Amino acid sequence: MFDPKAIRKSFPVLDQKVNDEPLVYLDNAATTQKPLSVLTKIQRYYETDNANVHRGVHSLAERATADYEAAREKVRAFIHARSTKEILFTRGTTTSLNWVAKFAEQCLRPQDEILLSIMEHHSNLVPWQQVAEKTGAKIQFVGLKNGELDMEALKNKLSDRTKFVSMTQVSNVLGCINPVKEIAQLAHEHGAYMVVDGAQSTPHMAIDVCDMDADFFAFSGHKMLGPTGIGVLYGKEALLNQMNPVEFGGEMIDFVYEDHSTWTELPWKFEAGTPNIAGAIGLGAAIDELSALTMTDVAAHEHELIRYVMPKLRAIEGLTIYGPLDDEKRSSVIAFNLAGLHPHDVATxxxxxxxxxxxxxxxxxxxxxxxxxxxxxTARASFYIYNTKADCDKLVEALLKTKAFFSF
Incomplete structure (x- = not known):
């Protein structure tokens, strides 16, 4: 049985008061809290196995390497990739998407098009702007309809000039869940690559990169119970073999001659230097935690909270909520504004x-x-596995108190 009250006992940070009130943490879209299992796993690595990976033959190095590569396998299984060769460890979603953008520079020519949605996080927009400037390609945007992606507009904007379609699976503002599997099929019909920003989806729902047929898929560890500074780029093996490494140096080479070098095999040709070993191991522990809960139950719990809190929020006069009108089409993100108040004042x-x-x-x-x-x-509340209906009630109560304080 999924029990958020029991789950929250594993999160020490939640057991505190803020301004003499019990903490209700609703900023999970920015970063999630870390359970004891993740904190302990990272601590144990530093206390007992701290060594560099891959090259050492002593016991500590072999144990560290085993845990590091075991984490890669956990990621592979979690997102249902075919091979660990398709799992690259990065610093986070931003780095992952920047790596894809560098690959796009290899492919794009003037008059080619890149298709994005207007709801993209800057991490999935600014790199494409840079690519467009360097290659002469043009960016096209798909707009909204009723707080969701306008699929008819998307179909109309797709053409044989479209070479990359890059879109978020879940908006970090609107909370809408985009049909990336359908979009990938449409993109491939026009010969385009499909890039998916999974930062807001991977922590909250079951992911199958093969079923959605994404060419690239990016996400971050810190939004799914893991530590900061670790992320993942999934890419189809054939495409990763075509990609040039972004960073160069140790670890990613096969052999270095005086005048040139050759690269090692996937996935290590993209992981130059000492990797974030503790971060990867911590991400592996986070995946263990989520897998034990099951992502089906995680998604069901969050939808239960949304169904519970949305009518209460809509009943607050002067509160504007952004995103899909149908709560069943929402993730656990709710962006809103109170009339007459700046969202920073509301958050304070x-x-x-x-x-x-x-x-x-x-x-x-x-x-x-x-x-x-x-x-x-806007202000934004976002829920996760340790949030309860009592947290929902506290949010509503706090908003009503805020209204009363500012007397409108």
Whole structure:
């Protein structure tokens, strides 16, 4: 049985007061908290196995290498990739998407097109802007319809000039879940590569990169119970073999001559230098935690919270909620504004009640501009495995207190 009250006991950070109020942590889209199992695994690595990986033959190095590569296999199984050769460890989603953008520079020519949605995080927009400047390719944007991706517009914008389609699976503002499997099929019909930003989906739902037929898929460890500074880029093996390494140096070479070098095999040709060993091991422990809960139950729990809290939020006069009208099409992200208040003031007032939410443009300024929020920002509450219906009630109560305090 999925029991968030029992789950939260494994998260020491949640057992505290903020401004003399019990902490209600609702900033999970930014980063999630870390369970004892992850913290212990990282600590044990540093206490007992701290050594560099792959090259050493002493016992510590062999144990560290075994744990590091075991984490890669856990990632492979978690997202249902075919081979660990397709799993590259990076610093996070941003780095992963930048690596794909560098590959795009190898492929794109003037008049080629890159198709994005208007809801993209800056990490899946700014790198493509740089690629467009360097190659002469053009960026096309797909807009919104009823708080969701406009699929008819997407179909109309796809053409044989489209070479890359890069889209988030779940919006970090709207909370909408995009049909990436359908989009990938449409992209491939036009000969385009499909790139998926999975930062907001991988922590919250079952992922099968083969079933969705993504050419590339990126996500971060810290949004799914893991440590910061570790992420993953999945790529189809044939494409990764075509890609040039982004960084050069030790670990990623086969042989170095005086005038040239050759690269080692996948996945290590992309992992120059000493990798984030503790981060990868911590991510592996996080995957163990989520796998024990099952991602089906994680998604079901979050949808239960959304179904519970949305009617209560909609009943608050002056509260505007952004995203899909159908709650069944939502993830656990809720962006909102209170009329007459800047979201930073709302977030500050909620913090005084112990409720932690995010406020700002959420690294999605084109989307915020398109939403016409007037203040160029929203507040955002986002839920995870350790949140409860009591947390939902506290959010609603804190918003009503905020309204009363500012007397409108």
């Amino acid at each position: 007032a909620l913090d005084m009640e112990g409720v932690a939410v995010r406020a700002g443009h959420h690294c999605a300024q084109p989307l915020i501009t398109r939403l016409n929020t007037e203040v160029g920002a």
